[in-house]
Amino acid sequence: MNTGKKILLVDDEQDILEFLSYNLKKEGYDLYTANNGNEALTIAKNVIPDLIILDVMMPDMDGMETCRILRELPGLQNVMIAFLTARNEDYSQIAGFEVGADDYINKPIKPRVLISRIKALLRRAEGDNSEKIEKIESGGIKIDRERYLIIQDGIELNLPKKEFELLALLASKPGKVFTRELILYSVWGGDVVVGDRTIDVHIRKLREKIGEDFIKTIKGIGYKFEF
Amino acid sequence: MNTGKKILLVDDEQDILEFLSYNLKKEGYDLYTANNGNEALTIAKNVIPDLIILDVMMPDMDGMETCRILRELPGLQNVMIAFLTARNEDYSQIAGFEVGADDYINKPIKPRVLISRIKALLRRAEGDNSEKIEKIESGGIKIDRERYLIIQDGIELNLPKKEFELLALLASKPGKVFTRELILYSVWGGDVVVGDRTIDVHIRKLREKIGEDFIKTIKGIGYKFEF
């Protein structure tokens, strides 16, 4: 029995990951796991799960922060996000909802409860038929994630990974300004911190390759893709 | 560049204190340092920092204990507190959160990582989730935060950051008079002090760009947006 629903589990404790994985797989969900926020971002971008379950308490980037960033990423606006919290930290619930969480699940977790909660959540999500973005096409530029290729006016362009990810991000929502912060999180990952000029250099390379006019600088904010 | 944010560092090792101080000052934070818990308490009471970074392991009064007391002090309930911990003592992490810590940072510390973490923490403290209005529309003027654009009679206008924020603020509530104080606070931020004429100049620029009649001066008080 397979529901075809994809769930991304994020927790720093391997035990919990395994425990939940086991129980959810049994119910026919496709499971993806991440040990920390950054991993979660990477996976989420590529997989676009139906539900993300985030532990609130994690080192480096906590659940809240992860959630906030996830919500900014194109394609992940409509994904259901649930938080795992230890029982008594209810202050975090308030903050969590502000950040865009859809539900809370208290530890310790009882499988039965969890599953019924998840079903409810996914049912709730059914309404949103959010198509995942495998191919982005805008302004004569096609982005093929599958083949890792940019196609511009019919001509195929091979870009190095970082450049590809950067362009894919910008082009995923033409017109939207992506802050440097968001770019860093989404292309580089939260704690792989690189110098500030790194983004610029990649932008330069992109402009060289696809033309000067597609990527516009919004000084003090970030960049946006336009055509 | 000065963020105006105050950080109190507490560690018994002078090396670490200096190392962190140096790196954080470079980022524009105001630094205060203490060698032990008691010193920390004294300073914190007087300064009310935005963030306190506490070494977990200190002689006499350890970080956890210091944290517990800090949290009791009036005015320090909402200060962000982060713990510095050696990598493997993760049981203390849990205890730390119970005591009221907002984050923990593992040693050894990489400056870049530290800084991105601190930014995240301070952002969290700001209550940065303060719903900034995404689209304001009034009197033929549309403000599109996502695209960072002003659209006037269908014509797109690019404004520099401060001008944009200022206009967005005024236009968010047409007719309402915004005092200079409020404008400063919300566009420039609580502790950034700029000269008195700065607002005027920005208003001038705005009037040049969108027309003279939208922004009205209320002498002695501030400005309002009308149409």
Add this chain to the structure above:
DNA sequence: TTCAATTATAAAAAAATCATTAAAATAATT
């Protein structure tokens, strides 16, 4: 009306941010 306070304005100075290039460091491939 007159005066003091406040704002307007333009131009200059200062600061912040980005662009660009070349070189260094990493990673991937052969």
Add this chain to the structure above:
DNA sequence: AATTATTTTAATGATTTTTTTATAATTGAA
């Protein structure tokens, strides 16, 4: 291991934005 490709840093220059300064103009109260 050597070569090549990619990524990052570092240094410098250019540009834009922000702030200050100085002076003029305006306002509203006495």
